Structure formats: structure tokens, C-alpha cells
Amino acid sequence: MGELNGLYALWYREFKVFLRERSRVVASVVQPLMWLVIFGTGLGASIALGGENYQTFIYPGILTMTSLFGSLFFGLYIIMDRRVDFLKEVLVAPLSRTTIFFGKVLGGATDGIIEVVILMLLGSLFFGIHFTVLSVIASLVAIFLLMVSILSIGLTIGSMMNSLEGFGLISSFVSFPLFFLSGALFPIKNLPSWLYAFVSVNPVSYAVDALRSMILGVPAAFGLVPDFAVLVAFALLMIGVGTWAFGRMRI
Amino acid sequence: MAYVIEARGLHKSFNGVKAVNGIDLRINEGEIFGLLGPNGAGKTTTLSMLATLIKPTKGSALVNGFDIRTQAHRVRGSIGFVFQDPSSDDLLTGRENLYLHALMYGVDMRDINRKMDDVLKLVDLTGVQHRRMKTYSGGMRRRLELARGLLHEPKVLFLDEPTLGLDPQTREHLWKYIKRLSTEKRVTIIVTTHYMDEADLLCDRVAIIDHGKIVALDTPANLKKRVGGDVVRISARSPNLRALRKLRYIKKIKTDGGLLTLTVDEAERHLQEILKVVGEVRSVESHFPTLNDVFLHFTGSEIRETEAEGGYFERMMHSGNR
CATH class of the missing domain: 3.30.70 (Alpha-Beta Plaits)
Known part of the structure; x- marks a missing residue:
């Protein structure tokens, strides 16, 4: 009961703060829109992928990108909490570190899911994406799994660092390879084998693959079952790492 | 009579540097006990060990009868802690910050609202409870954090430099509230400070700490006599x-x-x-004689004010919340 209330408290805080930081919500939606409108239209003017409009093709990839960057960036807030004594206030509470970690992860995932739902609405209204109830739910499940993994990575980095600049540096080292090697912006079918090797060991690729298949109704390159298996395994692994990192975090 | 806090030979070293070098304490129920000393004397380290935020290198202590080394969880549930730096979320209202704390400390859901009303009244913040914390003044923020520390009805409340960086008027105002907590809630209060007047006016007993050791411990009046x-x-x-x-x-x-x-x-x-x-x-x-003379008498040096001021600026630098 105590731990559950604590979990709720941490989630409640993240959610409230998210709702009050309008600029954060707006920025998190505007950036993917720029990718879709400018990059998608720009490159789409010259190329088409197997009859698919390029903008439509990258739409699932951009959803993934939003989840990836947003979730990783979430780890920054732990450093901000440490700069004031808010983190201490939380760590001193008679709660297990695992609870604190999950509270953060669920809070971050809630924020991220809201952003993605907004992008889905915009996608269906302005970008000609046809969602079904099933594709929305299945996509959100895949996105949630990815968010949990990436939030865990972000929180792990955040738990080990004191400087915002350092966090920015390390997180971009992590996020850019994960993004560019995920097939978010290009099909992975005809890649040279060295590049394909990188893409296939990147867990984010499986999220892109699953989303593209479910949203656009194209066959999945890796297969949907392997996609979800990888996402679940990756999430479990990263939760393990994150829990460990929170356990050893100094007050 | 049982002591609320009983510490024996507390030691703490950081990378071989001795921060606390053998502290013994016995603190009675209901008293306001002051740890007085310059920055770096080991006050906060001592407090942090008693509150189980850090582990002692050597020695041990009982807080509310729980061992700080083996029963950290129980100790934490039975104490309240008000930190030196602001520790509330600026984007939340005062009441929401209290609510978070109550949930984290396992206050019974049925009692939460009543207890929040109660502590808000105690620190006269009922009128501003629905305002976001970023609109609070330094003094209001401290008061809210005092109230928050009491929400789960701890037997002991630790205050780490509660008036650091506040103007003199606000400080005196805050002492009034601290005294009120002590009399109305019958809670034992342990406070660290480097302000002499604060220790003098607020505390029933004062331990003067220098270089990680207690050099004198008595009521302010008796300490002054000993000069x-x-x-x-x-x-x-x-x-x-x-x-x-x-x-x-x-x-x-x-x-x-x-x-x-x-x-x-x-x-x-x-x-x-x-x-x-x-x-x-x-x-x-x-x-x-004032406590300042007492300090001089026992340590042979003035309290190092210039050094102590540093904390204020650090706090200013870090005061930006998300």
C-alpha cells in the first residue's frame, strides 16, 4: 500500500508538471511536425519508395523519433531535481528505490504517450494516415515498450551525472546513432551489409519496423513477432539496468 | 527516561578526510536542540547520519529506538527532514507539494486532507495553498517545507540551516513557527545553524561543534556562564x-x-x-557574554562568517527549478 501510494505520488508529480509546462508539450509536437512537413515534403519531392509517399513512409519513424528523444531527454529532469533538494526529499522518503524508479518511468511514459497521441491525431487529420482501433492500440503498446526502455536509459544516465551539459553530450551520443540506424528515414531492405548489421542490432529498428507495418499496413521486415519480442526483452533489460542504477544513486 | 536520540561515537570520513570525529549525543523528548558551528564543522554530516542519509564510518545511534545502521527504513518513517536547499516543486502548488509528501510517507488516504489543512494552518499558509510554489517568498517556502516535514507526524524533526539566506525579519518570524511546532505538536526538533542569535533564542540546548567534535554542550544560559x-x-x-x-x-x-x-x-x-x-x-x-563569545571561548576563533556566507550564494545559483 505504502509503495503503491508512493508510485502514484511520483507519477502524479511528473504528470502535473508536464501539464503545466505548455511549452514542453508544444515543442515536443512541433519538432516532429517540422520533420514531417519540411524534411518529408522536401525529400519526398524527389523520391518515392515503392509507390509510398515519402512523408507517409517516414511517419512511423517520426513517431519513434519523438518517443526516443523525448524519453531519453526525460533523464535530464533528475539532474534538475538534484540541483535543488527535491531529489533528496524523494530519496529520503521511506520508499524503495525500485518504486521511485518506476514512478519516474511511468510518469515519463504518460507524458510521451500523450505527445504521440497528439501526433497520431494530426497524422490522421493532415497527413493522410489511416488508423484503425487495432493499429492505434498495437502502436501504443510498441511505443510504450520503447519508451520504457529509453526512459530507463535516460534515467540511468541522469542518476550518474551532476551536470546538465554532460547529460546533453552523452545523451546525444546515445540518441543519434539509435535514431539514424533505426531505418526511421530509409527502408532497410537494400542496405549494404555493414549498415544492415548496425540496423539489425539496434533495438529501436524493431520499433520502427513494427510501427511501419501496423500503421501503413506493409509487411514487417523482421516480422511482427520478433519485433515485439525484441522490444519486450529490451525493455526488461533496461528496467533492470535502471533499477540497479537507482539503487546505487547517492543522496 | 529514554532519549529520542542517542548517538555513540559517530565518525564519518570522506576520502580519508574526517568530517565528524566522534560525536556523542543524548537528546530528550520535546526539546529544541541546536548544533552550532561554522560551515564544514560537521553539523550537516551529523544530521545526515542521524537521518540515515549517509552511513557512519564508525559508531552508531538510536533514533526513536531504531538503529540508524540496520533499521534505516524505520528511522526514516519516524523522522521529518527539512533540507538546507529548497526541495519542493515550483510548478506545483503548496498543497500539491504536501500531497506528494503525504503519499510518499504512507499517510493514510482518509487522513491526508485533514492533516494537510492542519499543518497549513499551523504555518499560516492556508490562504496561499493553491498558489504555485514559484510565487512563494523564501520565508513562505521554508514554512511550507516545515509544515511538510510534520505531515506524517514524525517524533523528530531535523532542520538543516532553516533560515539560511533569509532576511533577519523573516528569520525571526520563522523561529516563531518553529517554536510553535515544538509546543503544539510536541515534536523534538534538531536544528543546525551557524547563526548565534538563532541558537540562542530558539534552542533549549546547544552543542557547539568544531572540526567534527562537540566542544561544549549545555543550555545557552549555562554556556554563557561558562565564559x-x-x-x-x-x-x-x-x-x-x-x-x-x-x-x-x-x-x-x-x-x-x-x-x-x-x-x-x-x-x-x-x-x-x-x-x-x-x-x-x-x-x-x-x-x-553572547553565544558568539561562548564560541570564541571554546574554539579559540570567531565563527567563520565569510565562509558561512558561501552557502547563501550557492543556494542562489541553484534556486532555478524546472
Whole structure:
């Protein structure tokens, strides 16, 4: 009961703060829109992928990108909490570190899911994406799994660092390879084998693959079952790492 | 009678540097106990060990009967802690910050609203409870954090430099609230401070800490008595120390260049004679001993104010919340 209330408290805080930081919500939606409108239209003017409009093709990839960057960036807030004594206030509470970690992860995932739902609405209204109830739910499940993994990575980095600049540096080292090697912006079918090797060991690729298949109704390159298996395994692994990192975090 | 806190031989080293070097404490139920010393004396480290935020290198303590080394979780559930730096979320309202705390400390859901109303009233913040914390003044924020520390009805409340960085008026105001908590809630309060007046006016007993050790521990009144007389400070061109030493009512002479600090029995009666023999006097001042003199008496140095001020600026630098 105590731990559950604590979990709720941490989630409640993240959610409230998210709702009050309008600029954060707006920025998190505007950036993917720029990718879709400018990059998608720009490159789409010259190329088409197997009859698919390029903008439509990258739409699932951009959803993934939003989840990836947003979730990783979430780890920054732990450093901000440490700069004031808010983190201490939380760590001193008679709660297990695992609870604190999950509270953060669920809070971050809630924020991220809201952003993605907004992008889905915009996608269906302005970008000609046809969602079904099933594709929305299945996509959100895949996105949630990815968010949990990436939030865990972000929180792990955040738990080990004191400087915002350092966090920015390390997180971009992590996020850019994960993004560019995920097939978010290009099909992975005809890649040279060295590049394909990188893409296939990147867990984010499986999220892109699953989303593209479910949203656009194209066959999945890796297969949907392997996609979800990888996402679940990756999430479990990263939760393990994150829990460990929170356990050893100094007050 | 059982003590609320009983510490034996607490030691703490950070990378071989001794921050706390053997502290013994016995704190009674319901008292306001002060740990007084300059920054770096080991006050916060001592407090942090008692609150199980850090583990002692050596020694141990019982807090509310729980061992700080083996029952950290139980200790934490039975204490409240108000940190040196702001520790609330600026984007949440005062009441929401309290709500978070109540949930994290396992306050019964049915009691949460009543208890929040209760502590808000205690610190006179009922009227602003629905305002976001970023609109609070420094004093209001501290009061809210005091209230928050009490929400789960701890038996002991730790306050780490509660008035650091506040203006003098706000500080005095805050003492009033701290006293109120102590009398109305019958909670034992342990407070660290480097402000002499704070320790003097607020605390029932004071432990003076320097270099990780307790150098004196008593009520402020008794500590002042132990200075052994009134304090006379004289600035003289070339003080005649030999003549002064012959005066038997002068208990102690300290010199710092041309500045003399004398401990004198019944200074009013003897001041004239002292001034006659000391030589050419630039200025003179005489007063009953203050805690500052006590500190000087036991540690041989002034409390290091310049160093202590550092905390304020650090706090300013870090005051930006998300």
C-alpha cells in the first residue's frame, strides 16, 4: 500500500508538471511536425519508395523519433531535481528505490504517450494516415515498450551525472546513432551489409519496423513477432539496468 | 527516561578526510536542540547520519529506538527532514507539494486532507495553498517545507540551516513557527545553524561543534556562564598587557593585534581602572557574554562568517527549478 501510494505520488508529480509546462508539450509536437512537413515534403519531392509517399513512409519513424528523444531527454529532469533538494526529499522518503524508479518511468511514459497521441491525431487529420482501433492500440503498446526502455536509459544516465551539459553530450551520443540506424528515414531492405548489421542490432529498428507495418499496413521486415519480442526483452533489460542504477544513486 | 536520540561515537570520513570525529549525543523528548558551528564543522554530516542519509564510518545511534545502521527504513518513517536547499516543486502548488509528501510517507488516504489543512494552518499558509510554489517568498517556502516535514507526524524533526539566506525579519518570524511546532505538536526538533542569535533564542540546548567534535554542550544560559564573566573589547594603540595581567578580576586576555578581548568579573565596576592602565584607547565596548563569545571561548576563533556566507550564494545559483 505504502509503495503503491508512493508510485502514484511520483507519477502524479511528473504528470502535473508536464501539464503545466505548455511549452514542453508544444515543442515536443512541433519538432516532429517540422520533420514531417519540411524534411518529408522536401525529400519526398524527389523520391518515392515503392509507390509510398515519402512523408507517409517516414511517419512511423517520426513517431519513434519523438518517443526516443523525448524519453531519453526525460533523464535530464533528475539532474534538475538534484540541483535543488527535491531529489533528496524523494530519496529520503521511506520508499524503495525500485518504486521511485518506476514512478519516474511511468510518469515519463504518460507524458510521451500523450505527445504521440497528439501526433497520431494530426497524422490522421493532415497527413493522410489511416488508423484503425487495432493499429492505434498495437502502436501504443510498441511505443510504450520503447519508451520504457529509453526512459530507463535516460534515467540511468541522469542518476550518474551532476551536470546538465554532460547529460546533453552523452545523451546525444546515445540518441543519434539509435535514431539514424533505426531505418526511421530509409527502408532497410537494400542496405549494404555493414549498415544492415548496425540496423539489425539496434533495438529501436524493431520499433520502427513494427510501427511501419501496423500503421501503413506493409509487411514487417523482421516480422511482427520478433519485433515485439525484441522490444519486450529490451525493455526488461533496461528496467533492470535502471533499477540497479537507482539503487546505487547517492543522496 | 529514554532519549529520542542517542548517538555513540559517530565518525564519518570522506576520502580519508574526517568530517565528524566522534560525536556523542543524548537528546530528550520535546526539546529544541541546536548544533552550532561554522560551515564544514560537521553539523550537516551529523544530521545526515542521524537521518540515515549517509552511513557512519564508525559508531552508531538510536533514533526513536531504531538503529540508524540496520533499521534505516524505520528511522526514516519516524523522522521529518527539512533540507538546507529548497526541495519542493515550483510548478506545483503548496498543497500539491504536501500531497506528494503525504503519499510518499504512507499517510493514510482518509487522513491526508485533514492533516494537510492542519499543518497549513499551523504555518499560516492556508490562504496561499493553491498558489504555485514559484510565487512563494523564501520565508513562505521554508514554512511550507516545515509544515511538510510534520505531515506524517514524525517524533523528530531535523532542520538543516532553516533560515539560511533569509532576511533577519523573516528569520525571526520563522523561529516563531518553529517554536510553535515544538509546543503544539510536541515534536523534538534538531536544528543546525551557524547563526548565534538563532541558537540562542530558539534552542533549549546547544552543542557547539568544531572540526567534527562537540566542544561544549549545555543550555545557552549555562554556556554563557561558562565564559566566566563579562566581555570587554578594547582597541588600543599599544596595550599594556603587563599591567592588565596584574588585575585579578581579569580572567582571560586575548590579543589580536591592537584588539583585546578580556573576560572580566563585573565589568561595570572595573572598566574605569582597566582603561586607566591599558594605554591609549581607540574604542571600547563591554557586554554580557553572547553565544558568539561562548564560541570564541571554546574554539579559540570567531565563527567563520565569510565562509558561512558561501552557502547563501550557492543556494542562489541553484534556486532555478524546472
